[in-house]
Amino acid sequence: MSITLIKEHRCHSGRMAYYSHGSDAVNGEMKFGVYFPPQADRGEKLPVLTYLAGLTCNEETFLIKGGAQQYAAKHGLILVAPDTSPRGAGIEGEDDDWDFGTGAGFYINATRGAWAKNYCMESYVTQDLQAVIKDSLNADMDRQGIFGHSMGGHGALTLGFKYPEIYKSISAFAPICSPTFCPWGAKAFSGYIGSDHSVWKQHDAVELIRAMDKSQYKPVLVDQGLADEFLNEQLKPHLLEKVAAETGFPLTLRFQEGYDHSYYFMNTFMEDHIAHHAEALGCS
């Protein structure tokens, strides 16, 4: 799959690069950002950590605000950050809401109406983006992790659980833990995949843990700010905590006093998340 370099910047002795490429999954062009740590320019095949961003974000948000590059440089991790939805698919209503349509792909494959043709972010991330990583980034495909924030935290947990053959390490910042039981999730899932809750559960981190074989368990790190304005209505970390306690799932859920939903929160705990993945992926 061919990619086009949009722009490049030197950063922490490595390289930031932004690319575009055609995607079959979304029937259109997608963009993503990459941080190549300095080890990449020495020809080493490096592990890859994919970051999924939250509502309204794009492929640049995390790479501008997250402060992860310095730690990726230290551990020799490639960072990959895709956009959060197709752009300009031309579907009626696509740009009407900030929590549905553009910037709000929810990392699932739409099956409903016009959305089904373009809004297939699950296939995009796990197939097309994987193909691009394999073909173009000189990556060690057997050492990959996934993490994300809010809607992207939901994406990281659910895709991490559903595709253990791809993702060997998982973490999340302030994830939507159970989209089935929150307004954001209900709105997105209704619109993209219809009203059947048994289908919703296939894309719900809490339900995926409940159904998971213990042989699939791996340590998951989640940070959640206690001053997060979306804590109780949308994110519901207590549901994650509960299912982990009931099943014995190895969840490290850290409640952080005073922190909100912003990138100031994420930036603060980024070092720990990168270290979590670096350890799981066998980095130095």
Next chain:
Amino acid sequence: MSITLIKEHRCHSGRMAYYSHGSDAVNGEMKFGVYFPPQADRGEKLPVLTYLAGLTCNEETFLIKGGAQQYAAKHGLILVAPDTSPRGAGIEGEDDDWDFGTGAGFYINATRGAWAKNYCMESYVTQDLQAVIKDSLNADMDRQGIFGHSMGGHGALTLGFKYPEIYKSISAFAPICSPTFCPWGAKAFSGYIGSDHSVWKQHDAVELIRAMDKSQYKPVLVDQGLADEFLNEQLKPHLLEKVAAETGFPLTLRFQEGYDHSYYFMNTFMEDHIAHHAEALGCS
């Protein structure tokens, strides 16, 4: 001088806060951002490092992209980041260009035409913002530093040189070293203060070093990317290098291979700049 809190976020065990306040210098409202390191909430009177941003930026840019908070937290420094110009002054042509008017105050006091009433960023930074810091931030006013990027690098160098009684430490990223001899500077100075080059030289870092008494010398750190797209036409670091060599001014000018003009560059070397100020201001 009273200030109004706009928003607040916990960050690296300290606090980000954004404020607005009325300013006599610019005859209108100004905004600025502050990072209070954790030591501030323990009641310590801490040193202050003011950051001046570049063209098109505002009070948030550096605090979102710079990655300085973690180092300010380490050293116990308060970071203060003002906006780059008045906003909405209502002057004809104010929003026409990205390098003049809104977002392009150039840290001088306009004397020409309608600009003189509002575009007085030198007085804003050195008087009104100082009054606000003194009255509202519980700061050690005798331990202050200044730094900045591009237009803000010019501002940090020139205000640092002109107000040694305020600023005890100075550094810059990719500064406009000699606005007298570059298109950005010529445009801004012509528009704000007229065509008299002897007046321009009062706001030109190279000329200020040339005229400076050696008793005023203090170590200045400047980082400049060698892939900076504005290097030769606008920034002209060789003029700074030359005057420092001629006068014996203690300049540390580091040329960084491959780095451009972006915040990816600044983020990379932020730790060194914060350490430079922390040492000069007697932080731990």
